[in-house]
Amino acid sequence: MSSAPDAAEPGMAAPSASRQAPDGPDRAPSIRTALAEVDASLAQRFDSEDNADIDRLLQARSAAVDAQVRLAWTDCIEAGAPLALFAVGGYGRGELFPQSDIDLLVLAEPDAQQHHAEALSRFITLLWDAGLPVGQAVRSPAQCTEAAADITVLTAMLEARPLMADIEHVHALQAAITPSVVWPAREFFAAKREELRLRHARYGDTADNLEPNLKEGPGGLRDVQTLRWMALRIVGTGDLESLVAIGQFGADELATLERERRALSRLRFGLHLVAGKREERLRFDYQKRLADRLGHSDNADNLAVEQMMQGFYRSAALVLRIGERLLQRFEEQIEGESAPVLLPDAGGAFELRRDYLAARSPQWPRDAHDVFALFAVWAAHDEIRGLHSQTARALAESLSRVPAFQQAEPALRERFLSLLRGPHPVHALERMARLGVLGRWIPAFARVSGRMQFDLFHVYTVDQHTLAVLRNLARFASGIVDERFSIAHEVWPRMRKPELLLLAGLFHDIAKGRGGDHSELGAEDARIFCSSIGLSQADTALVEWLVRQHLLMSVTAQKQDIADPEVIHRFATKVADREHLDTLYLLTCADIAGTSPKLWNAWKDRLLADLYTATRLALRRGLEHPVAADERAAETREAARATLASFGMADGEIAALYARMPEIGFQRGRPDQIAWQAASLRGVAIGETRVRARPVGQQAGALEVFVHTPDRDGLFAAIVATLDRLGLAIQQARVLDGPHETIFDSFEVIPIDPRFPPSSEDVESRLADMLAGPLDHVRPVRRAQPRHLRHFRIAPQIGFNTLGKRAGDCGRVRTMLSLVCTDRPGLLADVARAIRDQSLRVHDARIATFGERAEDVFQITATDSDGCETALDATQQEALRDALLACLEGEH
Missing domain, CATH: 1.10.357.170 (Tetracycline Repressor; domain 2)
Structure with missing residues (x-):
């Protein structure tokens, strides 16, 4: 229907500004x-x-x-x-x-x-x-x-x-x-079902969005209304109670659907009150106020808004589950039942009805063994359309017969383990989760069902994130090369027991929302579960370790310098052997990629692949033989020399190019990177500027940018501001001092808007033009803060640590600045300028963003009266802290 007053249909005059009946009251x-x-x-x-x-x-x-x-x-x-x-x-x-x-x-x-x-x-x-x-x-x-x-x-x-x-x-x-x-009924049903499918697709086929649409989203009120419309057209009544009388709908199903419809309606009513306008999307602007209006309050484990959202996600999941059954029954009424097809490998217990899996016995299921047998048969026949509505209803009514694993008999625990070892185990786990069985079997999983975290990093509920992680692991197992993960397809075939990795994925976040360290609590849950289902002590220990350490590789790769042999040695010591490294690498990839569609990128792929490769070599060498910096540099030199020689360079030219490069670069850089930088210097006189950019990884627009130019104050801040103006987000920066007072800066960047990535040539040209002029005029671009970031304020955390042996050891000590704050457009450019304004120099930077949370690390130095680079003293640290706080509060 039109909502505009001037949209009258033919035969009706458009309303005037303020007419009323003659002689009538206003x-x-x-x-x-x-x-x-x-x-x-x-x-x-x-x-x-x-x-x-x-x-x-x-x-x-x-x-x-x-x-x-x-x-x-x-x-x-x-x-x-x-x-x-x-x-x-x-x-x-x-x-x-x-x-x-x-x-x-x-x-x-x-x-x-x-x-x-x-x-x-x-x-x-x-x-x-x-x-x-x-x-x-x-x-x-x-x-x-x-x-x-x-x-x-x-x-x-x-x-x-x-x-x-x-x-x-x-x-x-x-x-x-x-x-x-x-x-007619048949055409109406087909059209409405397709309309529903397309509407769900617009919302990613999931109700678990951070800002769900209460009316139109999957599991929302429109789904309930669609069922009523179908009933009205097919059966002749929009009263779903009538469907109970004719056997189309169970009384328990109706009661559940009505309960969740009322819960969704209450949310929508409250949203309209809070928003004060027509609003169907539960946006961040309203979530906290609505939770308060509905009477929720923060507690030690969950924020009020998280409690409210968990209620919504659970309601939507039930609407989807019941709606799927009723749609199938409408389809049966229109098309009629076909002759069942017996599944001979199912022991006579199951058959196909119109390509839906159905239990043959009206008394099914007798116990939990029958339930687990259903999922085993379903996994063995993965191509079938789904579960027959009658069997789905029987399963829902018998969920109470599924015990928690700790109360289950050994034979039932073995059945579950066989599901993990059988065909399509992730599909089996997904189906068990969707139909409520997994939450009965593992009560801790039920507690995180619909559990959201009020931030922008975790875009899915805990249970949906867990299933996304398992799906990623299934992709690794498929043998199909996914270009987003450069070496995962090479690592997976070495899995001794893939089910152990699946269990680690299932339990890695299962303790979210309990308070305390979810990794530690989850590891204890995993240990108890694995022991209960009969895994060996060694296998149990591996799963427990993976859950406890599931963040280790991500934190090491993104927050530490993995080109530092000491970092690799410490990480390798914690990993200890190849099996732990392989499984942790795959779990880390699956976890990051399953957290948000936007979180995995070429930079993270290469970071983890580089850390994996370096650690594998360290383990092969033996932890008692850590790689020394000089040895690492020599290996890199020779590997890069071989590449340059393949370009036709003579040893003398290579040596001359190496002499113009910083020694620490050979300790920290990759051979391909060193060769690329050295080749970039060909034909460049000392004191001249050279800028190069090249694509990296499979992500469109991801670039590695190399800048070689004479050193001068404010250089880092100017480069960062220019990259920001180009629409590039810096993921990592390495700032090295070369001979002859030059710099060798490297930046890993990705486009802020993937639709409009700048070309390598444009990046090279813009940076070169900037470097050819004065730096003082280069200012960060001003952008409006995205709406969603305004609702996630993180109090800035600024820390300083001294790196090196002695504070007076010129050139050998630095200060590590760690900054945690709310992310916003242009943040890095503003921080770089604040550092510049304090006459400090940046030598290394690691940029990490987790939703609305920025966690950046910089290595910086001051210059003393003798021109020596030193760590910051207490006064300089305090001055920088004040400047950064002013910058973050918009007072720069």
Whole structure:
């Protein structure tokens, strides 16, 4: 229905600015006042009544609007006029939320439409003047049939409720849109099911979005309404209770669906109150206020907003689960049942009905063994459409027969382990989770079902993130090379027991929300579970270690210098052997990529691959023989020399190029990087500038940028600001001092907007132009802070540590600055400028962003009166702290 006052259908004049009936009262103010009083009363009831009946509130608002609409009608439409007025859409259902549209249908023949056009225009104008968001259509029965070719229009009319109409008009409207005239049941069902599929796809086929749409999103109110519309068209009644009587719907299913519909309706009602406007998306702007309005309060484990959102996610999951069953039953009613096909390898217990897996016995399941057997057969026949609705209902009704693993007999634990070792184990776990079995079997998993974290880093609920991690592991196991993960397909075949890695993925975040270190708590859960299902002590220890250390590789790669042999040695010591390294690497890749679609990138892929390779070599060498810096440099020199020689360079030219490069670069750089930088210096005189950029990894727009230029104050800040202006986000920066007072800076960058990545040539040109002029004029670009970041304020944390042997050892000591704060556009450029303004120099930088949280590390030095680079003293640290705080608070 249209929501604009000037969108009248043919046969109706557009409403004027403020017309009213001749000699009639100015009804608009009184309607506005009356409805405002009703809305205030309903809001008070919503806030003050414990578990206020949401249906009564919706019906009360609908009834109040009915009364005012009828008054407006009698004011504007003369008695006896051949016109009928219907409420349609949500208003027709009698479900009127505080900011819902008022959708109306005027039924009249064309000549009556023309004759009463001015009166109808006054009627609609009056309602708009009264503040009602009216959407209207004026149609004859024949025009209703014509308009119903659009299934959305038909759907609105299906719920038509007479406001000012006699029985003849009601029958005329019903006859105009009957299935024998337009949209027969089969076509209606197919179209609505496709509409539902496309709508779900728009929201990523998941209800577990950070800002879910309560009305249109998967598992939202529109899903419930769609089931009612289908019932109305297929069965002839929109009352789902009638489906219970004819065996289409279980009483327990109806009770669950109605309970969750009311929960979703209460959220939507409250959202409209909090937003003060028509809003269906549960945005960050409203989540905290709505949680408070609904009576949630923070506790030691969960924030109030997290409690509210967990309730939503669980409601949506149940709506989806029940809706899937009812859709299948509608399909069966339309198409009829086909002859079942026995599955001979299922021991006679299961068959296919219309390609859905079904239990043959009406008494299924007798116990949990039957339930686990179902998932084993399903995994063995992974190509089937799904679970038959009758079997799905029987499973739901018998969930109480599935014991927690600690109370289960050994044979049942062995059945579960066989699922992990059988075909398609991740599909089996996903299905068990979706159907509620996994939460019964592992109670800790049920506790994190729908559990969200109020931040931008974890974009999925804990259970959905866990399943995403398992799906990533399944991709590694498939043997299909995924270019996003450069070496995962090489590592997976060495898995001794893949089920151990799956268990680690299942338990790695299972202790979220309990307070304390979730890695430690989860490791204890994993140890108990693995011991209970009969894993050996060694296998149990591996799973426990993986859960406890599942963040180790990520933190090491992103926050430490993995080109430092000491860092590699410490990491290798913790890993200890190849099996632990292989499994931790795969789990880390799967975990990062399963946290957010935007989190995994070429830079992280290469970081983890480099750390994996370096650690593997350290383990092969033996931990008692750590690689010395000089040895590492010599190996890098020779490997890079071989590459340069393949380019046709003679040893003398290579030696000359090496002499112009910083020694520490050979200790910290990769051979391919050293060769690339050395080749870039060919033909460049001492004191000249050279900028190069090259693609890295498989991510579009990801670049490695190399800058060689004479050193001068403010250089790092100017380069960072220019890259920021180019729309590039820096992931890692290495700033090295070369001979002849030159710098060798390297930057790993990715495009801020992947749709518009700058080319390598553009990056080289813009940086070279900037470096050719004065640096003082280079300022960070100013961008508006994204809306979602405004709701996640992190108090800045600034720390200093001295790196090196002695504070007076010139050139050998540095200060490590660690900064944790709220991320925002241009943050790094502003921080770099603050460091520059304190006359400090940056030597190394690691940039890590986790949702709204920036965690950056810099190695910096000051210059003393003798020109020696030193660590920062207490006064300099305090001055830098003040400058950074001012910068972060926008006072720069």
